Amino acid sequence: MGVADGPSRWSIEKFGFAQAVALRKRVPAALKRAVERAMDAREASEMTSDHAFGSVRWLVQYEELHHHLRELPDVTDLRPPGAQFRITVCAGHLLLPWHYSTRSDADIARTRPERTLSRFARALLALCGPEPRYQQDTLPLMPLTDQEADARSELREAVERLPVEPKVLLIGYACNSEAGLLRVCWGEAALRGNGDLEWQHVEELPMPGDAAQGRRGVAA
Secondary structure (H helix, E strand, C coil): CCCCCCCCHHHHHHHCHHHHHHHHHHHHHHHHHHHHHHHHHHHHHCCCCCHHHHHHHHHHHHHHHHHHHCCCCCEEEECCCCCCCCEEEECCEEEEEEEEECCCCCCHHHCCCCCCCCHHHHHHHHHHCCCCCCCCCCCCCCCCCHHHHHHHHHHHHHHHCCCCCCEEEEEEEEEECCCEEEEEEEEEEEECCCCCEEEEEEEEECCCCHHHHCCCCCCC
């Protein structure tokens, strides 16, 4: 899964050529900035653990995606009920960030999501993700608690208020608190009954150039 020289046919079909070109540049820049903010928070906390890094990164990944993409055509947002963040919606696609690894050599398509994919992300994939092509007989998952069922119902109501029925597009990235952003990719995956992801398309995005972007810069 190498980085192509330009937008793929898949991304052009979803967003149009100009929008695909812009997203290809701005999405990695947004995640780079989010990781930098989390690194700053870890340094300021003077903690030896990554607690500050992880908690800040989780929140600002949504903030930076919205900040970097909000001026593009056909971009809006969805604020989940009770959430402190909003999900960027572009051309009918919910752009859902996912920190899948701390290693640059990790293949997202082979990553087991049970420890890294949040309950919220799973709920969104269950509501708006594609259907899996194949289903294997698996042990039944733990049933939703009353609180989880209520939260998913409220999320469904919020999604239904959007002008068009959206689809989830996963924005996967690898990073750690020492090296920063390591890898970015995006694609579509179905949530299987056993909690695994079945990738229907995934491709790598180019890493932002430090010389062109600058540590604090916003993609043009």
